[in-house]
Amino acid sequence: MPFDSPSLSHDSPVLPPSPAPPVHENRPPAQEDPCPDLHDPERIGDEIARLAAHVHAATCRLLVLLASFHKRQAWGQLGFSSCAHWLS
Numbered sequence: 001m002p003f004d005s006p007s008l009s010h011d012s013p014v015l016p017p018s019p020a021p022p023v024h025e026n027r028p029p030a031q032e033d034p035c036p037d038l039h040d041p042e043r044i045g046d047e048i049a050r051l052a053a054h055v056h057a058a059t060c061r062l063l064v065l066l067a068s069f070h071k072r073q074a075w076g077q078l079g080f081s082s083c084a085h086w087l088s
Contacts, residue, residue: 066087070083
């Protein structure tokens with residue numbers, strides 16, 4: 001006897017596919033300008049450069065601390081088998 005399932009019955013109604021949502025529903029909501037006080041492109045560029053310098057300085061400090069932590073094998077004192085294990 002062939003496979004017979006009530007859910008696959010020939011008498012079951014076939015629903016049409018759902019219509020695609022209108023394109024405007026897929027757009028993210030409009031957001032307010034996060035920097036309303038920065039209209040001049042030069043000021044925006046200066047602010048980006050200033051923040052990038054802070055990020056670079058913080059990254060340098062992080063790497064110096066991490067190198068010291070690794071050199072002292074501080075991760076072992078905390079019960080980890082390696083610095084990579086501690087980092088993860």
